[in-house]
Amino acid sequence: MAGSVSFMVCLNEEYLYLLLRYIESNPIKASLSNKIGEYPYTLSSALFGNSEMIPCAKGSIMIHDFSPQTLIEFLETELSEEELDALNEEQKRKISVKNEDIKVARSKTLNEHFHAVISKQDRNCAIISAFKDGHTQSSIAKHLNLSAGLICGIIKSED
Template sequence: MPRKPRIEIPGCYHILNRGVERRNVFLEPEDYEHFIERMCSYAKELGIQIHNYCLMSNHYHLLLEISRPVLSNYMRRLGMNYAIYFNKKYRRSGHLWQGRYRSWYVTDEAYLYALMRYIEHNPLEAKLVKQPQEYPYSSFHAFLDPTRRPACLQHSVILQDYGNDVQAIKALLSEPVDHDQLKELKKASAMVEAPEEKKPDEASLKRLFDNVDEIKERNRRILQAYQQGYSQHRIARVLGLSQPTVHGIVKRMKEKRAIPIT
Protein backbone atom coordinates (compact mmCIF):
# COMPACT_ATOMS: atom_id res chain seq x y z
CA MET A 1 0.00 0.00 0.00
CA PRO A 2 1.54 3.34 -1.02
CA ARG A 3 2.46 5.79 1.71
CA LYS A 4 0.28 8.85 2.13
CA PRO A 5 1.85 12.03 0.78
CA ARG A 6 2.84 14.56 3.42
CA ILE A 7 0.71 17.67 3.72
CA GLU A 8 3.05 20.64 3.42
CA ILE A 9 1.68 24.00 4.54
CA PRO A 10 3.78 27.16 4.80
CA GLY A 11 5.53 27.64 8.12
CA CYS A 12 8.19 26.14 10.38
CA TYR A 13 8.92 22.45 10.86
CA HIS A 14 11.01 20.46 13.30
CA ILE A 15 12.73 17.67 11.37
CA LEU A 16 14.38 14.56 12.83
CA ASN A 17 16.06 11.61 11.16
CA ARG A 18 18.32 8.81 12.43
CA GLY A 19 20.77 6.36 11.00
CA VAL A 20 19.42 2.89 10.20
CA GLU A 21 19.38 0.76 13.39
CA ARG A 22 20.56 3.96 15.13
CA ARG A 23 24.03 3.53 13.64
CA ASN A 24 26.39 6.47 13.37
CA VAL A 25 26.03 8.48 10.17
CA PHE A 26 28.70 11.07 10.96
CA LEU A 27 32.13 9.61 11.67
CA GLU A 28 34.59 12.40 10.89
CA PRO A 29 34.51 16.23 10.84
CA GLU A 30 34.40 16.07 7.04
CA ASP A 31 31.08 14.19 7.22
CA TYR A 32 29.39 16.85 9.35
CA GLU A 33 30.77 19.57 7.07
CA HIS A 34 29.53 17.83 3.93
CA PHE A 35 26.02 17.48 5.36
CA ILE A 36 25.91 21.16 6.42
CA GLU A 37 27.15 22.24 2.99
CA ARG A 38 24.42 20.23 1.21
CA MET A 39 21.81 21.32 3.77
CA CYS A 40 22.53 24.96 2.94
CA SER A 41 22.96 24.49 -0.80
CA TYR A 42 19.59 22.77 -1.31
CA ALA A 43 17.89 25.21 1.07
CA LYS A 44 19.08 28.11 -1.09
CA GLU A 45 17.91 26.40 -4.29
CA LEU A 46 14.43 25.70 -2.94
CA GLY A 47 13.91 28.90 -0.95
CA ILE A 48 13.96 27.18 2.46
CA GLN A 49 15.04 29.07 5.56
CA ILE A 50 17.15 27.23 8.15
CA HIS A 51 16.62 28.52 11.69
CA ASN A 52 18.49 25.94 13.82
CA TYR A 53 20.29 22.64 13.37
CA CYS A 54 22.21 20.09 15.41
CA LEU A 55 24.05 17.10 13.94
CA MET A 56 24.68 14.27 16.40
CA SER A 57 26.67 11.15 15.56
CA ASN A 58 23.63 9.00 14.70
CA HIS A 59 20.87 11.53 14.07
CA TYR A 60 20.14 15.17 13.29
CA HIS A 61 17.61 17.88 14.08
CA LEU A 62 16.62 20.72 11.77
CA LEU A 63 14.31 23.66 12.42
CA LEU A 64 13.39 25.10 9.04
CA GLU A 65 10.73 27.19 7.33
CA ILE A 66 9.03 26.77 3.95
CA SER A 67 6.81 29.16 2.00
CA ARG A 68 5.69 26.57 -0.58
CA PRO A 69 5.43 22.74 -0.67
CA VAL A 70 9.09 21.84 -1.20
CA LEU A 71 9.90 20.05 2.07
CA SER A 72 9.69 16.47 0.78
CA ASN A 73 11.80 17.36 -2.25
CA TYR A 74 14.39 19.03 -0.02
CA MET A 75 14.60 16.15 2.44
CA ARG A 76 14.77 13.54 -0.35
CA ARG A 77 17.67 15.33 -2.03
CA LEU A 78 19.51 15.95 1.22
CA GLY A 79 19.13 12.38 2.47
CA MET A 80 19.98 10.78 -0.88
CA ASN A 81 23.03 12.96 -1.55
CA TYR A 82 24.48 12.32 1.87
CA ALA A 83 23.82 8.57 1.67
CA ILE A 84 25.66 8.37 -1.68
CA TYR A 85 28.57 10.36 -0.23
CA PHE A 86 28.73 8.25 2.94
CA ASN A 87 28.43 4.86 1.23
CA LYS A 88 31.07 5.71 -1.33
CA LYS A 89 33.49 7.08 1.26
CA TYR A 90 33.14 4.15 3.66
CA ARG A 91 32.65 1.45 1.01
CA ARG A 92 29.28 0.30 2.23
CA SER A 93 25.93 -0.33 0.55
CA GLY A 94 22.29 -0.32 1.54
CA HIS A 95 20.07 2.14 3.36
CA LEU A 96 21.73 4.76 5.53
CA TRP A 97 18.64 6.27 7.18
CA GLN A 98 16.11 4.42 9.32
CA GLY A 99 13.25 5.49 7.05
CA ARG A 100 11.35 8.62 6.20
CA TYR A 101 12.25 11.66 8.25
CA ARG A 102 9.88 12.70 11.04
CA SER A 103 8.41 16.18 11.03
CA TRP A 104 6.30 18.34 13.34
CA TYR A 105 4.59 21.57 12.36
CA VAL A 106 5.44 24.50 14.65
CA THR A 107 2.21 26.22 15.62
CA ASP A 108 3.38 29.34 17.44
CA GLU A 109 6.33 31.30 18.81
CA ALA A 110 6.26 29.59 22.19
CA TYR A 111 6.78 26.23 20.50
CA LEU A 112 9.38 27.73 18.16
CA TYR A 113 11.60 29.06 20.94
CA ALA A 114 11.18 25.95 23.10
CA LEU A 115 12.32 23.86 20.12
CA MET A 116 15.34 26.06 19.54
CA ARG A 117 16.63 25.35 23.03
CA TYR A 118 15.74 21.66 22.80
CA ILE A 119 17.67 21.26 19.53
CA GLU A 120 20.71 23.18 20.75
CA HIS A 121 20.82 21.28 24.07
CA ASN A 122 21.08 17.82 22.47
CA PRO A 123 24.89 17.64 22.89
CA LEU A 124 24.60 18.84 26.49
CA GLU A 125 22.03 16.18 27.39
CA ALA A 126 24.23 13.56 25.72
CA LYS A 127 27.08 14.78 27.99
CA LEU A 128 29.30 15.61 25.03
CA VAL A 129 29.95 19.17 26.21
CA LYS A 130 29.62 21.24 29.38
CA GLN A 131 27.97 24.16 27.57
CA PRO A 132 25.72 23.72 24.51
CA GLN A 133 27.54 26.43 22.53
CA GLU A 134 30.76 24.39 22.70
CA TYR A 135 29.44 21.72 20.33
CA PRO A 136 30.92 22.43 16.87
CA TYR A 137 28.13 20.95 14.72
CA SER A 138 25.18 23.03 15.89
CA SER A 139 23.74 26.40 14.96
CA PHE A 140 24.35 27.69 18.51
CA HIS A 141 28.08 27.37 17.94
CA ALA A 142 27.72 29.02 14.51
CA PHE A 143 25.67 31.95 15.86
CA LEU A 144 28.54 32.91 18.15
CA ASP A 145 31.23 32.78 15.45
CA PRO A 146 30.30 34.81 12.34
CA THR A 147 33.46 33.65 10.57
CA ARG A 148 32.23 30.01 10.65
CA ARG A 149 28.53 30.71 10.20
CA PRO A 150 26.85 28.97 7.23
CA ALA A 151 25.16 31.36 4.83
CA CYS A 152 21.82 29.60 5.29
CA LEU A 153 21.61 30.89 8.88
CA GLN A 154 21.86 34.56 7.93
CA HIS A 155 18.07 35.07 8.02
CA SER A 156 17.34 32.77 10.95
CA VAL A 157 14.96 33.96 13.66
CA ILE A 158 17.83 34.25 16.15
CA LEU A 159 19.85 36.58 13.94
CA GLN A 160 16.76 38.56 12.94
CA ASP A 161 15.97 39.14 16.61
CA TYR A 162 19.45 39.54 18.08
CA GLY A 163 21.90 40.15 15.23
CA ASN A 164 25.45 39.61 16.51
CA ASP A 165 24.55 40.30 20.16
CA VAL A 166 26.43 37.26 21.47
CA GLN A 167 25.38 37.74 25.09
CA ALA A 168 21.69 37.94 24.21
CA ILE A 169 21.94 34.80 22.05
CA LYS A 170 23.75 32.95 24.83
CA ALA A 171 21.14 34.03 27.39
CA LEU A 172 18.27 32.83 25.22
CA LEU A 173 19.68 29.49 24.07
CA SER A 174 21.41 28.57 27.34
CA GLU A 175 18.17 28.61 29.36
CA PRO A 176 17.21 25.12 30.59
CA VAL A 177 14.79 23.14 28.45
CA ASP A 178 11.34 22.81 30.02
CA HIS A 179 10.44 19.33 28.78
CA ASP A 180 6.92 19.45 30.23
CA GLN A 181 6.22 22.69 28.37
CA LEU A 182 7.70 21.24 25.18
CA LYS A 183 5.54 18.13 25.49
CA GLU A 184 2.37 20.23 25.87
CA LEU A 185 3.31 22.46 22.93
CA LYS A 186 4.07 19.43 20.77
CA LYS A 187 0.70 17.90 21.70
CA ALA A 188 -1.07 21.12 20.72
CA SER A 189 0.86 21.18 17.45
CA ALA A 190 -0.30 17.66 16.57
CA MET A 191 -3.94 18.78 16.85
CA VAL A 192 -3.52 21.58 14.30
CA GLU A 193 -4.07 20.60 10.67
CA ALA A 194 -3.78 23.83 8.72
CA PRO A 195 -3.25 26.91 10.87
CA GLU A 196 -3.63 30.36 9.40
CA GLU A 197 -0.75 32.67 10.05
CA LYS A 198 -1.69 35.68 12.18
CA LYS A 199 0.38 38.78 12.68
CA PRO A 200 0.31 39.69 16.38
CA ASP A 201 -0.93 43.17 17.26
CA GLU A 202 2.13 44.24 19.21
CA ALA A 203 0.86 47.81 19.70
CA SER A 204 -2.16 46.51 21.65
CA LEU A 205 0.12 44.29 23.69
CA LYS A 206 2.32 47.25 24.61
CA ARG A 207 -0.74 49.29 25.63
CA LEU A 208 -1.77 46.50 27.99
CA PHE A 209 1.36 47.21 30.05
CA ASP A 210 1.17 51.02 29.96
CA ASN A 211 1.53 52.67 33.40
CA VAL A 212 2.12 49.34 35.14
CA ASP A 213 4.75 49.76 37.86
CA GLU A 214 3.93 47.06 40.41
CA ILE A 215 5.27 43.55 39.85
CA LYS A 216 2.01 41.91 40.96
CA GLU A 217 -0.03 43.91 38.46
CA ARG A 218 2.53 43.27 35.73
CA ASN A 219 2.34 39.53 36.37
CA ARG A 220 -1.46 39.61 36.33
CA ARG A 221 -1.38 41.31 32.94
CA ILE A 222 1.21 38.87 31.62
CA LEU A 223 -1.25 36.05 32.32
CA GLN A 224 -4.06 38.12 30.76
CA ALA A 225 -2.00 38.70 27.59
CA TYR A 226 -1.10 35.01 27.37
CA GLN A 227 -4.76 33.99 27.70
CA GLN A 228 -5.61 36.47 24.93
CA GLY A 229 -3.35 34.49 22.60
CA TYR A 230 -0.05 36.37 22.70
CA SER A 231 2.97 34.07 22.74
CA GLN A 232 5.25 34.04 25.76
CA HIS A 233 8.16 35.04 23.55
CA ARG A 234 6.37 38.16 22.23
CA ILE A 235 5.33 39.18 25.75
CA ALA A 236 8.94 38.74 26.85
CA ARG A 237 10.19 40.94 24.03
CA VAL A 238 7.74 43.73 24.82
CA LEU A 239 8.69 43.69 28.52
CA GLY A 240 12.42 43.15 28.06
CA LEU A 241 12.31 39.81 29.90
CA SER A 242 13.50 36.35 28.92
CA GLN A 243 10.92 33.90 27.55
CA PRO A 244 11.60 31.38 30.36
CA THR A 245 10.93 34.15 32.91
CA VAL A 246 7.56 34.85 31.32
CA HIS A 247 6.82 31.12 31.22
CA GLY A 248 7.58 30.89 34.95
CA ILE A 249 5.28 33.83 35.71
CA VAL A 250 2.43 32.34 33.66
CA LYS A 251 2.91 28.99 35.36
CA ARG A 252 2.88 30.48 38.89
CA MET A 253 -0.12 32.71 38.16
CA LYS A 254 -2.11 29.77 36.81
CA GLU A 255 -1.23 27.68 39.86
CA LYS A 256 -2.42 30.46 42.16
CA ARG A 257 -5.72 30.58 40.31
CA ALA A 258 -5.88 26.78 40.07
CA ILE A 259 -6.03 26.97 36.26
CA PRO A 260 -4.75 23.87 34.43
CA ILE A 261 -1.46 24.65 32.64
CA THR A 262 -1.71 24.31 28.86
Protein backbone atom coordinates in the same frame (compact mmCIF):
# COMPACT_ATOMS: atom_id res chain seq x y z
CA MET B 1 8.75 9.61 -4.45
CA ALA B 2 12.42 9.09 -3.61
CA GLY B 3 11.93 9.14 0.16
CA SER B 4 9.89 10.62 2.91
CA VAL B 5 10.45 14.03 4.40
CA SER B 6 9.97 14.66 8.08
CA PHE B 7 9.26 18.11 9.44
CA MET B 8 7.79 19.88 12.42
CA VAL B 9 5.15 22.58 12.33
CA CYS B 10 5.57 25.30 14.89
CA LEU B 11 2.35 27.24 15.39
CA ASN B 12 3.32 29.61 18.16
CA GLU B 13 6.34 31.68 19.09
CA GLU B 14 6.56 30.48 22.69
CA TYR B 15 6.90 26.87 21.52
CA LEU B 16 9.48 27.89 18.91
CA TYR B 17 11.73 29.55 21.49
CA LEU B 18 11.43 26.59 23.88
CA LEU B 19 12.26 24.27 21.01
CA LEU B 20 15.35 26.31 20.09
CA ARG B 21 16.63 26.13 23.66
CA TYR B 22 15.92 22.42 23.79
CA ILE B 23 17.75 21.69 20.51
CA GLU B 24 20.75 23.82 21.39
CA SER B 25 21.10 22.10 24.78
CA ASN B 26 20.91 18.54 23.39
CA PRO B 27 24.69 18.16 22.83
CA ILE B 28 25.27 18.92 26.52
CA LYS B 29 22.68 16.36 27.64
CA ALA B 30 24.27 13.81 25.27
CA SER B 31 27.73 14.58 26.75
CA LEU B 32 29.01 15.80 23.37
CA SER B 33 29.93 19.21 24.77
CA ASN B 34 30.12 21.07 28.05
CA LYS B 35 28.41 24.35 27.16
CA ILE B 36 26.11 26.00 24.62
CA GLY B 37 27.90 26.85 21.36
CA GLU B 38 30.72 24.39 21.87
CA TYR B 39 29.29 21.57 19.72
CA PRO B 40 30.20 22.38 16.09
CA TYR B 41 26.93 21.25 14.45
CA THR B 42 24.62 23.70 16.18
CA LEU B 43 23.48 27.14 15.16
CA SER B 44 24.82 28.60 18.39
CA SER B 45 28.31 27.29 17.54
CA ALA B 46 28.24 29.25 14.30
CA LEU B 47 26.80 32.33 16.01
CA PHE B 48 29.57 32.27 18.59
CA GLY B 49 32.21 31.90 15.86
CA ASN B 50 33.16 28.31 16.73
CA SER B 51 32.11 26.89 13.35
CA GLU B 52 31.04 28.05 9.89
CA MET B 53 27.46 29.22 9.38
CA ILE B 54 25.55 26.87 7.08
CA PRO B 55 23.58 28.70 4.36
CA CYS B 56 20.11 27.74 5.62
CA ALA B 57 20.91 29.13 9.09
CA LYS B 58 21.65 32.63 7.84
CA GLY B 59 17.95 33.50 7.95
CA SER B 60 17.46 32.18 11.48
CA ILE B 61 15.25 34.22 13.79
CA MET B 62 17.93 33.80 16.42
CA ILE B 63 20.26 35.93 14.32
CA HIS B 64 17.66 38.60 13.65
CA ASP B 65 15.77 38.70 16.96
CA PHE B 66 18.57 38.65 19.53
CA SER B 67 21.74 40.56 20.33
CA PRO B 68 24.71 38.21 20.91
CA GLN B 69 24.66 38.75 24.70
CA THR B 70 20.89 38.24 24.95
CA LEU B 71 21.20 35.13 22.80
CA ILE B 72 23.88 33.65 25.05
CA GLU B 73 21.78 34.31 28.16
CA PHE B 74 18.66 32.94 26.47
CA LEU B 75 20.30 29.73 25.29
CA GLU B 76 22.13 29.11 28.55
CA THR B 77 18.89 29.22 30.56
CA GLU B 78 18.10 25.63 31.48
CA LEU B 79 14.63 24.41 30.61
CA SER B 80 12.37 23.92 33.64
CA GLU B 81 10.26 20.80 34.15
CA GLU B 82 7.19 22.88 33.27
CA GLU B 83 8.80 23.98 29.98
CA LEU B 84 9.80 20.38 29.15
CA ASP B 85 6.21 19.30 29.85
CA ALA B 86 4.94 22.07 27.53
CA LEU B 87 7.31 20.87 24.79
CA ASN B 88 6.09 17.30 25.18
CA GLU B 89 2.44 18.34 25.07
CA GLU B 90 2.95 20.46 21.95
CA GLN B 91 4.79 17.61 20.21
CA LYS B 92 1.80 15.34 20.82
CA ARG B 93 -0.54 17.64 18.90
CA LYS B 94 -1.76 16.17 15.68
CA ILE B 95 -1.33 18.49 12.73
CA SER B 96 -2.43 17.94 9.16
CA VAL B 97 -1.04 19.78 6.17
CA LYS B 98 -2.89 19.73 2.87
CA ASN B 99 -2.11 22.10 0.02
CA GLU B 100 -0.14 24.31 2.43
CA ASP B 101 -3.20 24.58 4.71
CA ILE B 102 -2.20 23.71 8.28
CA LYS B 103 -4.84 22.42 10.67
CA VAL B 104 -4.42 21.34 14.27
CA ALA B 105 -6.34 18.18 14.95
CA ARG B 106 -8.18 18.15 18.24
CA SER B 107 -7.26 15.46 20.72
CA LYS B 108 -10.89 14.94 21.78
CA THR B 109 -14.35 15.57 20.43
CA LEU B 110 -16.68 17.79 22.43
CA ASN B 111 -18.60 14.68 23.53
CA GLU B 112 -15.36 13.21 24.90
CA HIS B 113 -14.55 16.43 26.75
CA PHE B 114 -17.94 16.52 28.47
CA HIS B 115 -18.95 12.86 28.88
CA ALA B 116 -17.94 12.55 32.56
CA VAL B 117 -19.16 15.96 33.72
CA ILE B 118 -21.28 15.70 36.86
CA SER B 119 -20.89 19.12 38.44
CA LYS B 120 -20.62 22.76 37.47
CA GLN B 121 -16.94 22.74 38.45
CA ASP B 122 -16.33 19.68 36.23
CA ARG B 123 -18.17 21.42 33.41
CA ASN B 124 -16.07 24.57 33.75
CA CYS B 125 -12.83 22.56 33.75
CA ALA B 126 -14.03 20.66 30.68
CA ILE B 127 -14.89 23.97 28.94
CA ILE B 128 -11.37 25.25 29.52
CA SER B 129 -9.88 21.94 28.39
CA ALA B 130 -11.99 21.87 25.21
CA PHE B 131 -11.03 25.46 24.42
CA LYS B 132 -7.32 24.70 24.92
CA ASP B 133 -7.81 21.68 22.67
CA GLY B 134 -8.83 23.99 19.83
CA HIS B 135 -12.61 24.01 20.02
CA THR B 136 -14.16 27.45 19.55
CA GLN B 137 -16.16 29.21 22.23
CA SER B 138 -19.23 29.19 19.99
CA SER B 139 -18.98 25.44 19.27
CA ILE B 140 -18.65 24.72 23.00
CA ALA B 141 -21.61 27.00 23.79
CA LYS B 142 -23.74 25.30 21.13
CA HIS B 143 -22.76 21.83 22.33
CA LEU B 144 -23.70 22.68 25.94
CA ASN B 145 -26.69 24.84 25.01
CA LEU B 146 -25.16 27.76 26.92
CA SER B 147 -24.53 31.36 25.93
CA ALA B 148 -21.25 32.26 24.25
CA GLY B 149 -20.86 35.01 26.86
CA LEU B 150 -20.94 32.48 29.69
CA ILE B 151 -18.33 30.32 27.93
CA CYS B 152 -16.15 33.39 27.39
CA GLY B 153 -16.42 34.31 31.07
CA ILE B 154 -15.43 30.82 32.20
CA ILE B 155 -12.41 30.80 29.88
CA LYS B 156 -11.37 34.29 31.00
CA SER B 157 -11.64 33.26 34.66
CA GLU B 158 -8.89 30.71 34.00
CA ASP B 159 -6.41 33.53 33.25
